[in-house]
Amino acid sequence: MTNNKSTIRLLSVVGARPNFIKIAPIVRAINEHNRVGYKAGPGLERPIRHTLVHTGQHYDIDMSDAFFQDLGLPNPDINMEVGSSSHAVQTANIMVKFEQILIEEKPDWIIVVGDVNSTLAAVLVSSKMGIKSAHVEAGLRSFDRSMPEEINRIITDAVANLLFTPSPDADENLLNEGVSPDRIKRVGNVMIDTLVSNLERARRCRVQELFGMKEKDYVFVTLHRPSNVDDIFALSSIIEHLMRLSERIPVIFPMHPRTGNNISNFGLQKRIKDSKRLIICNPLGYHDTIGLVDKARLVLTDSGGLQEETTFLNIPCLTLRPNTERPITITQGTNRLTSLTSLDKDINVVIDSGDLLPRKAPEFWDGHTAERIIRILVAAH
């Protein structure tokens, strides 16, 4: 590295599972920037000192540590260990601890990703301290303010200095909210960077065989949104649907802790009959998940990331939500919205007719988004 004066100090904040997947290519791009001796071009030669902060929003081994290992992420430089609590308590705890971290670290920029409580808490603190912030995955809108993530997205984008967007609809949403065009940078999708660089390894695992499944002959399910799993009627109906579906085609359902906790709290365990055709397991690591998605006949989910990953992999996806903040996965991809009332019919269409419409990968979903982000941040400094 050259002298400290010319070093750019970046500090990234992660808290929940999808954040780890989004930050991994950014960490790699920073290392690459430093490794190649700052050959990026005139004005881009300054080295970066990077600090990785984990809020501890997700703390279970299979929700957090496993992802750090799978994705080759370094251990966080700082772990705030805030854990689970109500939204207000969780957000407030992150804010109090993060303020102290910023006082000590004095970064030039903070980087936040996605739409979780950790994203919102960090950006609020930095903006009040006059520290510049960049939001990766900016501009996505479901237009459904009952989702905690939608509130997090709106506020994060209102205060962050630079908004890195994945798709044209995101640019449009920001412009419609009066954001100045010079804050908006369309760079593509960091989730797809991680997918591109890990796909070969995920395919080598042949994890479907370990689950006793045949290629294109099972449905992969993930469900954890409050609207689906915090309501006893919705959750019981989902269980009935999955039991029925498994009589027709095997189902693999790695269960998020929120969903598992609610099944116990609502006393629904007895409704789930053990069967080789409905496999419910703990949350899986990144490569196992991608390996299973890649060979599935259909993915049924309420996750944001899986809507994008299935579009890239050309796997039919049904999203059990009334809306999506990722409409490009419907207009150009393999995603369709579904509901508990239309689920049986929608599943039949995919299974009987083979596929949904073929996808066209959106522009810049090419594996190089993080490099674009780092180049822009260095130039902006």
Ligand code: UD1
């Ligand atoms: C959070 C994000 C959501 C994201 C999801 C991915 C917010 C508002 N929501 O939702 O956008 O899609 O992460 O997983 O930030 N729990 C554990 N172990 C853990 C983490 C959570 O047992 O490691 C349990 C806790 O009991 C907690 C519950 O899961 O109460 C919910 O966790 P929380 O981080 O509050 O929200 P998620 O539902 O995971």
